[in-house]
Amino acid sequence: MTTLTGHHHISMLTKDGKKNHDFYTHILGLRRVKMTVNQDTPTMYHLFYGDLTGSPGTELTFFEMPIAGRTTRGTNAITRIGLFVRSYESLHYWKKRFENHDVQHGEITTYAGKDALHFEDHEGLRMVLLNLNSNEIPAHWQPFENNTIKREHTILGMGTTEITVKSLSSTIDLLTTIFGYTICSQSHTQALLQHEQGNAYGEIKLIEQDGPTERPGRGSIHHLALRIESEEALRELNEQLLAYGLHTSGVIDRYYFHSLYVRDHNHILFEIATDSPGFTVDSSIEELGTRLDLPPFLEPRRKEIEAALTPLD
Template sequence: MYKIPGHHHISMITKNAKMNNLFYQKVLGLRLVKKTVNQDDPSMYHLFYGDLTGSAGTELTFFEMPIVGRTVRGTNAITQIGLLVPSFESLEYWKKRFELLDVKHGEITKYAGRDALHFEDTEGLRMILLNNNGEETPEYWTAWEDSNVEQKHRILGMGTVEITVRYLERTAKTLTDMLGYVEVTRSENEAIFQSIAGQAFGEIVLKQQVGPSEKPGRGSIHHLAIRVKNMDELRYWEEQVKDRGFHSSGVVDRYYFQSLYFRDSNGILFELATDGPGFTADSTVEALGKKLDLPPFLEGKRAEIEANLKPLD
């Protein structure tokens, strides 16, 4: 059986791509590594932020939907995103930075056993900075040296992701029985799962909450993508999804990676995504994020697509 090596990316909804770009580059210090469009609806931006090359496990991605309403929070949703920072000192640095830049945030506390600082972006997306405390991160994660954040405090990549569901055991079984995650802690209404023992870059906190399902809007999380190394592994997982009885999208060619989508029995949307070929498939490392990149099947519609998009700068 193949092993899930961690998170790949996580995708959210924004109402305003220009404001979103400003926050994630200028406030969080991430690199805009790919400026492209939603391949299923090319009228909207799809923005990817991450490390130097947008390595798997560092990517925060956003679909721009200008007419979207507000999020009505509830259950059966992906509800918080953890981002790893190097140290406790980094959390103190970020708290001061958030105060200076008027970013909504809390006090330094604990979350999933780690020192943590909760904050929100300009649209209410809930995130948590987590102290990685010098622990291992994937060796290919590569810092973007042009970040405006001090080098020793920069965001490393994705950490613990929180999912809130009405029926905890259903999603727990999807994670353990099908995807091979290991349950490491359990309380009455919460459990923690890891794809790699002891590592936050493949960790999921599952919380049980009764009540109505979340109504998605600006600042809501659309799906969590988890890593698979290549097409052979993706085909294996495709069979596991089918055998479990979940409806699958089948393998979808996203040009920058290959994907498979399915919803579990709580309605949580998961994506399985390959590591490659990556965002340098149509760009040099130096040019990443500087122009609108389109997969080959959309290139013939470039003029029409660009005419419908507002400039980010």
């Protein structure tokens, strides 16, 4: 069994890249660390937001699909994203900020055993701010400091990710048997799993729910990416997944990382991605996210690709 090391990124659909950029940079105060394209459909933006360098575990990514319709919520889908803030006071800060910016939100409550503030972005993407409660920030995270958000209340990175499925046991089996997760708590219809006991940075909350499968659209979650240490470990994991009886994409070179894709028996799409080489492979830290970056194999098509994209800035 190849043990994973937590969340890498999570990817969603947006109808409008400019409005998406405005919400995640101006309201949430994240840094746009990479403006690139979907490598399989290069006329589509792929936008990455995160900490100073887009460290693994901090990245929210979006594919721009102007034809995207509404999401019809249902089961067999990734249904909520948890984001850590430093303190209970930070939740009050964000509640006030959401009120001032007309962001849909609830009251301060609890979620997965943590103080929490639920909210949605402008397209209905469901998220929840979670109180880190003075626990240590992962050493590789580099909080992005800007003039938009007070430093002590900056969004730090990904926490609990919620997945809703028709069969709880089948996704639990994949996470524990192949991905090396540990069950922290379980009931008849829910389970909380961690990649490392006591570490909520790679936490997954599973909810069993029957009914229609979610129909994706703007504000829906496309896949959850999990971290792995190296390309060698990724290839070993690929063999384990095939032996387990699942189909995979095989290892793909995404230039900024190597990855593979696999769907579990509930049709949840997981990506497994390496940390290296990272977003600074073609950009300085200071210039991250300021221009359209393309992997080398797409660079000869730059004029054609740029002509198909609407400028965001």
